[in-house]
Amino acid sequence: MDKIRVLVVDDSLFMRRMISDLLARDSAIEVVGAARDGQQGLEMARQLKPDVITLDVEMPVMDGIAMLQQLMKEQPTPVVMVSSLTREGAEITLRCLELGAVDFVTKPSGAVSLDLYKVSSQIIEKVKAAASAPRHRLTALAPALDAQGSAAGKPFVGALPTQPSEFAKRAPSSTPSKITELPLVVIGASTGGPRALSLLMSQLPPDFHAPMLLIQHMPEGFTRSLAERLDRLCHLQVREAREGDRLQPGVAYLAPGGRHLQLLPGGRLHLSEEPPLHGVRPAVDITLLSIAQHHSGRVVVAILTGMGNDGAMGVRALYAKGARILAEDESSCVVFGMPRAAIQTGCVHQIAPIEQMAQRITEEVQRLCKPHQAA
Secondary structure (H helix, E strand, O other), X not given: OOOEEEEEEOOOHHHHHHHHHXXXXXXXEEEEEEEOOHHHHHHHHHHXXXXXXXXXXXXXXXXXXXXHHHHHHHOOOOEEEEEEOOHHHHHHHHHHHHHOOOEEEEEOOOOOOOOHHXXXXXXXXXXXHHHOOOHHHXXXXXXXXXOOOOOOOOOOOOOOOOOOOXXXXXXXXXXXXXXXXXXXXXXXXXXXXXXXXXXXXXXXXXXXOOOEEEXXXXXXXXXXXXXXXXXXXXXXXEEEOOOOOEOOOOEEEEOOOOOEEEEEHHHEEEEEOOOOEOOEOOOHHHHHHHHHHHOOOOEEEEEOOEOOOOOXXXXXXXXXXXXXXXXXOXXXXXXXXXXXXXXXXXXXXXXXXXXXXXXXXXXXXXXXXXXXXXX
């Protein structure tokens, strides 16, 4: 089996050597080059045609964003961003994910991290996952996102109908006693998820009022920026979930990085610091299992692109209680791990590419809102 050929791009000589050494320890990976900035990185990418590139965010001459944009125009290549854990670093990293980067790893202690070994397993795992990402998917979502416009007025551009829907006509008040009149929508994602969520949320119609829980595998410090970006893209209010929040119509709650998100009786949200599940926190299964235990209303679940099998246990539990289950089709996944695991449970009602997922979710919510419709 051929080794995964990796190009390392970082302005720090120390970081280039450390990342190269960490990757070289894995027998399935070969580091074929190291570049000191984005300009040299592009030149080496053209010559070496690597399978994966690890890319620093902040560099002189040409930074990570500029290199990524040019790379995706010339020769789409799976990229794993190596980011510092700062507010500015989070914003830039999320922009890179929208532009085509597959995933990212955070440096534990700033631009030059002497303790990068702490995330060595993450780097190796994410490089391997990136190597399997279909190259034709790396830039496919960017034009669609650009077409949605910007934050001002939260414009809606998309294929979904703009006429008032069945559930909009019956939109309840925001009191907790009325929230059960609307289905709860839960979306879980991992690798490739930020871009998938951006497209999905931007395509929900203006009259979409169902409360939502969003679980994206992401470290602490990045989810607030993601929530703010999603909020600017869609008609719902999107915010990072807080302890004690109660479900409200037209609000999407994003699980904060480093905390599990659980639903308690009465529609109240709880943030847990219990150990990671499947190696991640937040975990989709933790949220879904809490819903199966405490929520008596109707539920729609969508499992999107990502590594591993997180969500499969919760899908089984909610399917047994009458939930409607959707999974992203392999054709649009960056990594077809979580959706495959959900599909293999035999509990998935619909499989759709990400470009159609908002419409499918909307249809499921409308169906569940019709009078006398069984949940």
